[in-house]
Amino acid sequence: xxxxxxxxxxxxxxxxxxxxxxxxxxxxxxxxxxxxxxxxxxxxxxxxxxxxxxxxxxxxxxxxxxxxxxxxxxxxxxxxxxxxxxxxxxxxxxxxxxxxxxxxxxxxxxxxxxxxxxxxxxxx
Amino acid sequence: xxxxxxxxxxxxxxxxxxxxxxxxxxxxxxxxxxxxxxxxxxxxxxxxxxxxxxxxxxxxxxxxxxxxxxxxxxxxxxxxxxxxxxxxxxxxxxxxxxxxxxxxxxxxxxxxxxxxxxxxxxxxxxxxxxxxxxxxxxxxxxxxxxxxxxxxxxxxxxxxxxxxxxxxxxxxxxxxxxxxxxxxxxxxxxxxxxxxxxxxxxxxxxxxxxxxxxxxxxxxxxxxxxx
Numbered sequence: 001x002x003x004x005x006x007x008x009x010x011x012x013x014x015x016x017x018x019x020x021x022x023x024x025x026x027x028x029x030x031x032x033x034x035x036x037x038x039x040x041x042x043x044x045x046x047x048x049x050x051x052x053x054x055x056x057x058x059x060x061x062x063x064x065x066x067x068x069x070x071x072x073x074x075x076x077x078x079x080x081x082x083x084x085x086x087x088x089x090x091x092x093x094x095x096x097x098x099x100x101x102x103x104x105x106x107x108x109x110x111x112x113x114x115x116x117x118x119x120x121x122x123x124x
Numbered sequence: 125x126x127x128x129x130x131x132x133x134x135x136x137x138x139x140x141x142x143x144x145x146x147x148x149x150x151x152x153x154x155x156x157x158x159x160x161x162x163x164x165x166x167x168x169x170x171x172x173x174x175x176x177x178x179x180x181x182x183x184x185x186x187x188x189x190x191x192x193x194x195x196x197x198x199x200x201x202x203x204x205x206x207x208x209x210x211x212x213x214x215x216x217x218x219x220x221x222x223x224x225x226x227x228x229x230x231x232x233x234x235x236x237x238x239x240x241x242x243x244x245x246x247x248x249x250x251x252x253x254x255x256x257x258x259x260x261x262x263x264x265x266x267x268x269x270x271x272x273x274x275x276x277x278x279x280x281x282x283x284x285x286x287x288x289x290x291x292x293x294x295x296x297x298x299x300x301x302x303x304x305x306x307x308x309x310x311x312x313x314x315x316x317x318x319x320x321x322x323x324x325x326x327x328x329x330x331x332x333x334x335x336x337x338x339x340x341x342x343x344x345x346x347x348x349x350x351x
Contacts, residue, residue: 085345093292099182100193103159107179107197 001048008047016040128205129225130155132194133176133212134187139165141214141325146174148218149210157197158212159190187277188298192291199286207286211277213325220318224280227316234285234311235302237271238278243317252322262340263300267307271315275299278318285311297339 019025019036046053046065053065062068131153135142142158149156156176160168162184171178179193191209198204206228208221216238224236241260245253256275263274279302281289289305291298306313 089345096185096189099185100189100196103179103181103193104197107177110178 005047009044012040012043012047126153126225127155128203129153129208130157130194130198130201130204130206131208131210131221132191132198133158133210134161134190134194135159135163135167135171135212136161136184136187136190137163137165137167138212139163139167139170142167142212143170143174145212145214146171146176149221150175152218152222153208155198155201155204157194159194161185161187161190186293186298188291188293188301191298195286195289195291199283204286205283207281207283209277209279214323215320216278217319217321220278220316221280224278224316224318227314228280228282231314232312233282233314235279235281235306235313237273237302237313237315238276238318238320239271239273239315240276240318240320241272242315244319245322246319247322248320249322263303267300267303269303269307269313271303273315274303276318276320278320293342297342300339300343 016036025033050065053068055065057063057065057068060068062071131149133146133149133156135158138145146156146158154175156174157179158171158174158176159179159181160171161181168178168180177197179197181190181193194209195207198207206225208225210216210221220238220243224238227233228236240248241257256273260271260274264270277299285305288309289302291301293301305311
């Protein structure tokens with residue numbers, strides 16, 4: 001095994017381990033975990049025998065393994081961008097409900113304190 | 125007089141003019157709600173000096189969200205029958221709101237929209253006029269509701285409409301949402317000519333042409349992501 005292979009595999013294992021250990025990963029959908037597992041094992045295979053990617057590429061009609069990787073990365077990138085965009089919008093919508101509730105409550109509170117102040121004045 | 129009417133004003137950084145706008149409106153309408161949408165200037169302090177109800181968004185949420193907050197607040201009053209949305213930068217005329225309200229009451233309309241292209245758009249920059257007209261064409265094509273002005277902030281609507289409308293676009297795209305709701309729910313609507321005055325003050329505000337591209341993008345993404 002050459003140095004770059006050790007480095008890459010070490011990196012992948014670290015990221016995977018970090019992902020599995022992280023308590024928040026329990027909220028992630030099961031199929032995303034399976035997908036991650038498939039991708040990482042494919043990654044390890046490609047690192048150990050780089051020719052695999054070439055063979056897969058030929059099988060689907062792409063000239064080189066490196067090209068296939070680039071194409072799939074491009075698709076994955078667009079998917080991630082879009083899902084992050086949607087996620088952001090969803091989070092913002094929740095945020096908005098919260099902020100509006102706070103705003104209305106604050107107004108209520110001011111109203112209430114005005115009434116209380118008036119009463120205090122009267123009882124003096 | 126006009127006790128059953130609530131004027132809802134979204135406010136974002138309008139400190140220099142907000143007080144005079146509120147006092148002009150309060151000559152006719154006693155119930156005014158200013159939704160301060162996270163202004164970074166003295167808008168909130170200026171509103172506190174008036175008789176208007178002040179609701180503070182903790183940070184900027186966009187004009188659509190501000191309108192929604194204001195409508196929600198007004199709906200808590202069971203006697204509220206009519207709702208007016210009124211821009212806080214002074215470009216709308218109180219007299220126009222009054223005549224629109226009269227039209228709504230007499231004709232039993234669910235919603236009355238102000239149109240600056242039926243009426244007057246004073247000192248309107250030509251680029252803005254072109255963009256707004258393009259927006260009208262786009263809106264008429266996509267919603268099937270025939271209007272002459274699609275993005276006017278001056279509207280009068282009744283309780284039935286206020287209870288039904290769901291403003292989901294926090295930003296400026298809510299104007300199109302109003303029209304979608306008119307189309308979807310077969311509300312009785314009409315347009316009334318109004319005058320929109322483009323003062324030096326309002327033109328200095330950065331509501332740029334790029335914003336309409338943002339609005340279009342927001343609406344497009346909403347259609348794509350809707351489940």
